[in-house]
Amino acid sequence: MVRDGYIYGVSLLVVAAAAVWLTGVWTWGVVPVLLAAFFLWFFRDPHRAIPTEPGLIVSPGDGLVTETVRIATPQGDRQRISIFLSVFNVHVNRAPIAGVLSEVRYRKGKYLNAMNPQSAESNEQNIVTVRGEGVEVTFKQIAGLLARRIVFHYRQGDRVERGQRVGLIKFGSRVDVIVPAEAELRVKAGERVRGGASVLAVLTEGAAVALPEPGTRRSAKAGFGENG
8 A cells, every 4th residue: 555545534533523523414524434445546556566687668657558559769769668647547556677776867757648649749747767687767657637746756866676666646647668679579559567566578699788877876776575
């Protein structure tokens, strides 16, 4: 359970108890109790078995793969995998590969529906690049129509492990993963994935290049705790 679940859930249970005590009518507590149950369920954080084979890129979030497409970036051609997280999905985000965070950049923006392709560039988002296993993999936490808060617990220079909990996006949202052009995709549009457990792509021999590792500041173990 993410801490936010306890905050929302307990607060609403207190509201329910106060409403019943002040009015003497138990039905006044029904709506707050139902909302408390929803928030406790929404902020669930299930254990995940993280694949350990080398060269794997795992999904940073739960949801529906809406698109896989080749894109041009200043660093060259890449592949982008877009994942839509509905309000019913687990919203805890995980690191796609092990490595050092070479960039963490928050950008303000709009709140278009996360299913809209324009949301990838126009919406509020947090852009994170991980350098490891000879490659760079970028993932974007993108706010959706309902989301108004992106949470990320680490900073540039921190080290993360594959599948490690790193943050969350509250309510409906989207995660984009940008992988090397040579990586072999293991998912396609229409498939559902689970954060930390589902393999999005495999790094082929041609995808790995020599990358100088930036200096690390600390091992990223705070916030959500250990892997799994």
